[in-house]
Amino acid sequence: MAISDYYSTIKKKGTAETIDETGGVVLSYVETEFQGLINQADSKTLELANKLNVICTHKLFCDVSEDLDYIDLIQDADGNNYKITSKPKNTVGRNHHFKIMLELVVNNA
Numbered sequence: 001m002a003i004s005d006y007y008s009t010i011k012k013k014g015t016a017e018t019i020d021e022t023g024g025v026v027l028s029y030v031e032t033e034f035q036g037l038i039n040q041a042d043s044k045t046l047e048l049a050n051k052l053n054v055i056c057t058h059k060l061f062c063d064v065s066e067d068l069d070y071i072d073l074i075q076d077a078d079g080n081n082y083k084i085t086s087k088p089k090n091t092v093g094r095n096h097h098f099k100i101m102l103e104l105v106v107n108n109a
Contacts, residue, residue, distance in 0.1 A: 058101075
């Protein structure tokens with residue numbers, strides 16, 4: 001089975017800047033949806049994250065066409081929010097899926 005067989009709907013909360021009446025910048029989040037999989041990080045990933053001085057509690061797998069950045073928040077179907085803590089890695093260089101390290105920031109459980 002391909003990893004994409006396990007994908008579900010995930011929300012990306014990207015930022016958008018607007019100018020208010022006084023000329024100040026207002027930062028807000030714009031939600032879009034994409035297909036992906038969020039998994040708890042395994043010991044190998046945690047060890048790698050520690051070597052890179054990166055906080056990692058979970059991993060995100062998604063299509064390489066997704067435009068994700070450090071300023072985006074990711075939300076799973078349960079309403080948990082995650083911060084992106086690594087650059088997307090094109091797994092095995094096959095242009096099949098990205099692997100991205102995440103940090104759980106708000107748990108709704």
